[in-house]
Amino acid sequence: MSAVYKIKDDYFDDSFLLVALHSSLEDYAIAYGLNSVLRAKFKRSRADFDLSDSRSFPYYEWEDEYNYRYWVLISNHSSKQELVNNNDLFQYETTYSRPRLIPELKEVDYFLKIEEDEETMDADTIIKTLLGNPKIMAAYEVDVNKLKSRNNLIF
Numbered sequence: 001m002s003a004v005y006k007i008k009d010d011y012f013d014d015s016f017l018l019v020a021l022h023s024s025l026e027d028y029a030i031a032y033g034l035n036s037v038l039r040a041k042f043k044r045s046r047a048d049f050d051l052s053d054s055r056s057f058p059y060y061e062w063e064d065e066y067n068y069r070y071w072v073l074i075s076n077h078s079s080k081q082e083l084v085n086n087n088d089l090f091q092y093e094t095t096y097s098r099p100r101l102i103p104e105l106k107e108v109d110y111f112l113k114i115e116e117d118e119e120t121m122d123a124d125t126i127i128k129t130l131l132g133n134p135k136i137m138a139a140y141e142v143d144v145n146k147l148k149s150r151n152n153l154i155f
Contacts, residue, residue, distance in 0.1 A: 018112070037132050049101075059074035070115040077101075
């Protein structure tokens with residue numbers, strides 16, 4: 001008799017804080033700004049986070065060994081563009097789109113994902129510190145359980 005193995009599709013662990021950032025800065029500039037405001041040491045990852053062949057997202061990471069936290073700054077906009085085929089009036093025009101990491105929050109520029117072993121993190125303090133950077137227009141906590149594409153945050 002053969003064994004039947006069932007794989008649970010939902011491997012999502014929501015024990016992290018997700019902060020949405022609105023800024024007009026490039027990814028390297030916002031990482032530099034966060035390093036100065038948070039006294040962090042964000043470094044660009046060697047490889048981008050690839051969801052598919054046409055979806056690649058640059059990210060910066062920092063392991064805070066003092067507070068036992070792992071921080072990830074990731075762009076919501078893909079660094080690759082994908083060609084869109086139009087079947088309308090402009091079908092002979094070349095059109096590109098930039099895929100999003102979290103499509104339901106398309107107005108967000110960056111996400112800051114903070115993982116922690118213990119639940120001692122104060123989100124309000126972190127957000128107030130982030131808003132200390134004058135180039136960050138808005139920062140707020142995102143409820144991960146309400147996101148349809150929350151599995152894109154597994155990396």
